[in-house]
Amino acid sequence: xxxxxxxxxxxALPTAPKVVEELISSFENPDVMVEExxxxxxxxxxxxxxxxxxxxxxxxxxxxxxxxxxxxxxMLGFVTVRTLVISSGLVGxxxxxxxxDLKRFWRYSLHTAVAAKWLAKKVGVNTDxxxxxxxxxxxxxxxxxxxxxxxAQELDKSVGPYEPGRMAAELxxxxxxxxxxxxxxxxxxxxxxxxxxxxxxxxxxASRMAAVIHLATWCAQADELKLSTDQRAEGLxxxxxxxxxxxxxxxxxxxxxxxELSAGLEELIH
Numbered sequence: 625x626x627x628x629x630x631x632x633x634x635x636a637l638p639t640a641p642k643v644v645e646e647l648i649s650s651f652e653n654p655d656v657m658v659e660e661x662x663x664x665x666x667x668x669x670x671x672x673x674x675x676x677x678x679x680x681x682x683x684x685x686x687x688x689x690x691x692x693x694x695x696x697x698x699m700l701g702f703v704t705v706r707t708l709v710i711s712s713g714l715v716g717x718x719x720x721x722x723x724x725d726l727k728r729f730w731r732y733s734l735h736t737a738v739a740a741k742w743l744a745k746k747v748g749v750n751t752d753x754x755x756x757x758x759x760x761x762x763x764x765x766x767x768x769x770x771x772x773x774x775x776a777q778e779l780d781k782s783v784g785p786y787e788p789g790r791m792a793a794e795l796x797x798x799x800x801x802x803x804x805x806x807x808x809x810x811x812x813x814x815x816x817x818x819x820x821x822x823x824x825x826x827x828x829x830a831s832r833m834a835a836v837i838h839l840a841t842w843c844a845q846a847d848e849l850k851l852s853t854d855q856r857a858e859g860l861x862x863x864x865x866x867x868x869x870x871x872x873x874x875x876x877x878x879x880x881x882x883x884e885l886s887a888g889l890e891e892l893i894h
Contacts, residue, residue, distance in 0.1 A: 625771065625772050625775075625798070626799070627799070627800045627804060627805065627808065630767065630768065630771045630772060630805065631767075631805070631808055631809070631812065633770075633771040635770055635771060636767045636768075636770040636771025636772075637767065637770075637809070637812075638714075638717030638718050638766075639717060640713050640714075640717055640813060641668055641671060641713050641716070642664075643661065643664045643665050643667075643668050643671065643709070643713075644671075644709060644710055644713035644714075645813070645814075646661055646664065647661065647706045647709055647710055647713075648710065648813060648814060648815055649814060650706065651815070651816045652816055656702075658697060658702045659694075661702075662693045662694050662697050662705075663693075665693050665705075665709060666692065666693045666694075670716065671709055671712055671713065671716075672692075672693050674712050674891060674892075675693060675696055675705065675708055675709055675712070676690060676691070676692070676693075676696060677891045678708050678712075678889065678891050678892060679695075679696040679699070679700055679705075679708075681888040681889070681891060682887065682888040683887065683888025683889050684700060684888070686699055686700075693705075703752050704752065706752075707752045707755055707756050708892065710756055710759075711737070711755075711756060711759045711760075711892055712892055714759060714760055714763065715730050715892065715893055718766050718770075721766045721769045721770050722769055722770065722773040722777065723769050723773060723776060723777040723780060724765070724766060724769045724785070726766075727893070728848075729762070729765070729766065729785070730892075730893035731893060732762070732786060732844050732845075732847075732848055733758070733759050733760070733761070733762060733763075733844075733893075734759065734886050734889060734890075734892060734893050735843070735844040735847055735848075735882040735883075735885075735886060736758040736759070736761060736762070736837070736840045736841050736843070736844040737754075737755045737756070737758035737759040737840070737886075738755070738758075738882060738885035738886045738889070739758065739839070739840035739843040739844060739879070739882055739885065740754040740755060740757065740758035740836050740837055740840035741754050741755040741758070741885075742879060742880070742885055743836045743839055743840055743870070743879075744833075744836050746870060746874065747832055747835075747836060747868040747869060747870065748832075749832050749833050749836055750833075753818060753833065754833065754836050754837070754840075756819075757818075757819055757822050757823065757833070757837055758837060758840050758841075760806065760810070760819070760823070761803070761806060761822075761823055761826060761837050761841060762785075762802060762803075762806065762841075763805075763806045763809060764801070764802030764803060764804065764805030764806035764807075764809065764823075765785050765802045765806075767802075767805050767806070767809060768794070768798075768802055768805055772798070775797065775798070779793055779794065779797055786844075786845050786848040786849060787845070787849070788842075788845060788859070790802070791803065791827055801827075803823055803824055803826060803827055804824060806823045806824075807819075807820040807821075807823040807824035808820070810823055818833060821834075822834045822837055823837075826838045826841065829864060829867075832868050835864050835865075835867055835868045836868070838861065838864050839861065839864060839865060839868075839870070839875065842859075842860070842861055843875065843879065843882065844882065846859070847882050853876070856876055857872070857876055860872055860875060860876065
């Protein structure tokens with residue numbers, strides 16, 4: 625199946641809640657009516673309940689209980705709320721995907737997101753964008769497993785979804801890989817250009833944001849594969865790290881454990 629045919633397959637594509645679509649369009653709209661979006665978000669009981677649980681979690685250390693969406697926007701800021709709601713919407717868009725353990729997939733994605741946020745702060749790129757792109761960088765995996773189920777599961781037997789050789793194996797088997805699928809999905813969902821560009825480019829990064837996502841996926845994959853310290857040191861993409869001014873020790877020793885970085889955000893993926 626071609627990439628175009630895959631993206632035309634209704635079974636492969638998730639549906640985003642209407643308010644998530646509006647939040648995506650708000651990236652490009654400097655005059656966005658925050659109050660109006662907060663009102664519409666309040667009308668979505670699932671997303672608003674999840675937002676409030678996240679806003680009151682240990683991750684944000686708020687000084688008093690946040691009781692409604694307007695409080696959340698006021699205390700966390702619109703950008704943070706947008707990041708959380710879009711991420712929750714992505715998770716909720718896929719109910720079941722053949723051959724994929726969704727709990728594991730979203731944990732891996734969350735680990736990539738928190739690693740990306742930590743690295744983005746280090747190298748001076750937008751941390752909220754890095755987090756959101758980190759959450760959705762591998763969404764093409766879900767689209768492929770939903771749309772070309774038999775072939776994707778067959779490939780899983782030789783190269784797992786979280787193994788570094790996965791993209792090369794997909795390219796050989798299908799003529800495209802999951803980052804290209806995810807980039808096309810980001811275009812169709814009308815995300816700003818930095819989303820599809822970064823998702824498409826992170827395997828061979830040409831920008832600082834793509835380098836951040838490249839390094840974050842390496843960290844999350846190393847966790848998933850339970851690599852030892854020596855294995856991490858041996859496989860570290862040092863040229864990419866050095867290209868954005870990072871040293872090996874910052875990735876191997878200074879970065880906190882990903883479970884620690886994501887503590888309090890688990891609600892996002894449930």
